[in-house]
Amino acid sequence: MKAVVLSQTGAPEVLQVSEVPIPGVCNGWVLVKVKAFGLNRSELMMRQFEGDAPYIQLPRILGIECVGLLEDASDSHFKKGQKVIALMGGMGRSFDGSYAEYALIPTKNVFAVDTDMNWQELAVIPETFFTAYGSLFQSLQLKPADVLLIRGGTSATGLAAIQLAKSVGATVLASTRKESKRESLIQQGTDHVLIDDDTLSKQLSNLYPHGIDKVLELIGVSSLSESMGFLKTHGIVCVTGILGEKSTISNFYPIKDIPSGVYLTGFSSNSPNQQLIDELFAHIKQFNIHPKAAKVFSLEEIAIAHQMMENNAANGKLIIVIN
Template sequence: MESMLAAVLHQPGGAENLVLEERSIPVSVGDHVLIKVKAFGLNRSELMTRKGLSPEVSFPRVLGIECVGEVEEDPSGEFKKGQKVAAFMGGMGRDFDGSYAQYCLVPKSIIQPFISNLSWDKLGAIPEMFQTVYGSLHLALKIHKGEVILIRGGTSSIGMLAIKLAKLHGLTVLATTRNPSKKELLAVNGADHVLIDDGSLVSKVKRLYPNGVTKTLELIGATTLKDSLDCTAPFGTVCMTGMLSEQWSINDFAPMEYIPATVNLTIYDSGQIRVEKEHFQQFILDLEAGRIELSLNRTFNLKDIKEAHLTMESNAGAGKIVVLTN
């Protein structure tokens, strides 16, 4: 039986627990498609799973909630061998083995075909980053031209792309970073105002916009959510999408005290609602035409997965980290 390389997590812990092993290539059956993985992006949720902060995940497990590659085998015949596809969050790397491998077997329901001449390192950055940003801005926040948006966690890969897409749609953007040395990075990326986030932004935001911002994209998570709600104007909306703080829940949550009157609170989770495939293909076309530019951090090889995780964990640089499998 043919074999492949996979990064296997036998038990949660540090990056050193990711072990490169030779495994049998999975066999495609039923409504599952075998993908020859070309590249995948790293995600903070994978870091949390690696640390043992995803209690529903059993081990050993191959992590990885997204990938791009080519169809190796589809028993149904819907996808052709060699066809370019992306796989999105929907149990990958959590309920079943994911993309930290040269091949992965995934349900047909989480696959989207696409056409592109972009290199695999660029394509590998796109699936979940695009889904999350587009879904947060358009499906959850329902942004409109002329609005003011606060993007909290602006130097993350999601934050960097959110700034660009918000500007492209005519919004004024406030973006945050905890690191003063990254202010210029956010300004160059398109932010109209850059705020240093010390955990409390209300006074800084309301010096600029006394009533608060129209929309807020919360990427830090539960630790700053209350402050983000307070930064948002009446009838505005906060979307909690990210958990850079690695905190899932809020202790002693009292909605009547926590949420300001008339401010809306929602979330976006690409595992629950997926952006329609035509928007994904259009995003790729926009990249190819130079209308949008990706913010990439570093590219690693699968054999360097431990170093890739350490880079993500250290918050070094900004933008998406991509891993190639060849």
Template sequence: MKAIVLYKSCSPEELNISEFPVPEGKPGWVLIKVRAFGINRSELIMRSYEANSPYMKLPRIPGIECAGEIEDPCDSNFTKGQRVIALMGGMGRSFDGSYAEYTLVPSKNVFKVDTTLGWEELAAIPETYYTAYGSLFDSLKLKPEDILLIRGGTSALGLSAIQLVKSVGGTVLASTRNENKRDLLLSQGTDNVLIDNETFTEQLFSLHPKGVNKVLDLIGPSTLLESARLVRHHGIICSTGVLG
């Protein structure tokens, strides 16, 4: 099969398509014919420098998610040709991932889907929305009455989170450093857009003098302390990602 194989940390220009053996099925796993896959920041980090870390076993086919069809269900309840998505669980890190024509994945990390979306559209959903959902409802315990601030709102994860918040009737504020992206955030359902500049704190407290009760921080260490000053007493902050 054709695959992109990582032998060391490298630039994107150094990636090449190689011939690699098709994985053989085994109990507890399923073989997927990959139709499309998303590209994630964690893969960029792995390719850029993490691949040279002593705990990484190379060569490795990257890719932590995919959309495709069951090629070999092995001992699972899936059927050959069934449309599925797969993600996480060590995919592309502990074992070979989705940058290939076929990938062998633990059956517990594979989910059947019934959709009219094309492969490219479907492949953009799994990791992004899975992460957004977990951050909002598992970590932040989001409720319809909550006022949530999303820092890094124009990222793929931020936009997905906005949609999920609005689907349950929550109030969402989202930040961006670029004034030109205000309309994008509003079009996704954002209630208030905050420009992340020297007046950021003042902008937020002018809208909510007591602060917000929950924050989804997608920027990372550079904004985390400031985010802590923006939440009410007993508020919750979830730090997901390191965009900054």
């Protein structure tokens, strides 16, 4: 089969398509014929530097998510030919992932989906929409009357969150560092676009002087303290992303650092389950949501796609479709 094997870290050009054996099935794992997959920043970091970490063993086929058809059900409840999505569980890190024509994946991380979406549209959903949906409705407990700020609104997860939040009638504010991206956020359905600079707090207080209800924090801990300060009493901030490339806080003192009456939570996509996946797809169908890819590439264009992701040149999800 064709696969993109990372043998060493480096520039996007280290990602080349090669021929490798189709993996054999074993109990507890199923073989998926990959039809498409989305790109993620965790794969970018693996290619750039994380592949050199002692807990990663190269060579490795990257890819933490995919959509496709069940090729070999092994000892699972699945049937050959079922339409499935797969995500996380160590894909592309602990074991070979989805940058390939076939992927051997733990059964617990594969989920049947009932949808008539084409592969390109479906590939936008697994990691991105699952993360956005879980953050909004499981962690933030988003309600139609809420005013929500999405920090990192032009990221793939941010754009998905805008669609999902607007579908239930919430008022959505989204931040971006670039004025040039204001119009695209408005087209996505954002009610108010904020420029994420040293005037962000003033911009927000001009709109909502008494604070807002919820914040989806996709930049990460580097802006968390400021985000918590935007909230009303009993407001919630959910930390989901690390676009700011900082994942921990030194000398974090919760009693002092979390404002009284404000709730801090998070969402991780590491433990997907069929129930939440079913809820997500039911929501997408009910509200007639159409996920859109920022750009679509072939497997042979993987290096070009990674360069685009590295340059932050995509407004949304980059998709690879395997013909």
